[in-house]
Amino acid sequence: MDYTSVNLKEKMSKFSDHWSPKIIAQMNDYHFKLVKFKGDFVWHRHHDTDEVFMVLDGKMSIEFRDGSVELKSGEMFVVPKGMEHKPFAERECKIMLVEPAGTVNTGDAGGGMTVEESTWI
Amino acid sequence: MDYTSVNLKEKMSKFSDHWSPKIIAQMNDYHFKLVKFKGDFVWHRHHDTDEVFMVLDGKMSIEFRDGSVELKSGEMFVVPKGMEHKPFAERECKIMLVEPAGTVNTGDAGGGMTVEESTWI
Numbered sequence: 001m002d003y004t005s006v007n008l009k010e011k012m013s014k015f016s017d018h019w020s021p022k023i024i025a026q027m028n029d030y031h032f033k034l035v036k037f038k039g040d041f042v043w044h045r046h047h048d049t050d051e052v053f054m055v056l057d058g059k060m061s062i063e064f065r066d067g068s069v070e071l072k073s074g075e076m077f078v079v080p081k082g083m084e085h086k087p088f089a090e091r092e093c094k095i096m097l098v099e100p101a102g103t104v105n106t107g108d109a110g111g112g113m114t115v116e117e118s119t120w121i
Numbered sequence: 122m123d124y125t126s127v128n129l130k131e132k133m134s135k136f137s138d139h140w141s142p143k144i145i146a147q148m149n150d151y152h153f154k155l156v157k158f159k160g161d162f163v164w165h166r167h168h169d170t171d172e173v174f175m176v177l178d179g180k181m182s183i184e185f186r187d188g189s190v191e192l193k194s195g196e197m198f199v200v201p202k203g204m205e206h207k208p209f210a211e212r213e214c215k216i217m218l219v220e221p222a223g224t225v226n227t228g229d230a231g232g233g234m235t236v237e238e239s240t241w242i
Contacts, residue, residue: 003189005193006197025197025199027171067124077127
């Protein structure tokens with residue numbers, strides 16, 4: 001049988017919109033997603049799951065109510081379940097997310113930046 | 122509060138042994154692990170979970186009973202639950218694994234390369 005690897009750069013080149021995660025792989029009931037950040041996202045939380053951010057290119061920060069973390073290429077952070085956070089990137093930043101399938105990008109916050117269902121690329 | 126990112130290269134520099142995954146992060150009941158491969162691993166399978174391989178530096182292959190996949194830096198592959206596989210790397214290759222906490226590296230095969238419990242670095 002012919003097995004095919006998932007090339008992150010090749011997948012990243014398939015879209016250009018910001019804040020709209022695209023699914024590239026599934027492991028059990030978890031999705032691996034690619035997303036491009038630029039500017040400010042909305043404050044939100046995920047009540048039922050942790051969320052992994054891994055920066056593939058660029059730099060970004062995640063603000064919390066009591067602090068923040070800076071992430072650059074080759075760095076990751078796990079946002080704990082239930083913790084309010086707001087991603088930010090001054091310039092376009094390329095990120096991989098790992099989270100349960102069906103996790104909505106804006107969590108409990110809703111609003112215009114919500115993507116109810118991510119698509120596969 | 123002070124939040125700290127996980128730097129993959131910095132973590133990778135903390136160990137030099139082969140085939141012995143080290144835990145760098147936890148998301149829900151899943152572990153993110155770093156591991157260095159060199160040479161042949163053993164044929165094995167994980168009966169209860171998929172397993173993610175992501176190459177951070179170098180190249181490797183995963184053999185299956187009916188084919189194989191080549192992975193180089195920036196590429197990933199999800200080995201399906203229950204599928205027999207054998208990782209191989211001609212030269213040292215640096216990999217990130219994502220799998221449920223407690224997953225044993227040799228799966229159902231056992232033997233001398235088994236690491237019953239990975240350590241955090």
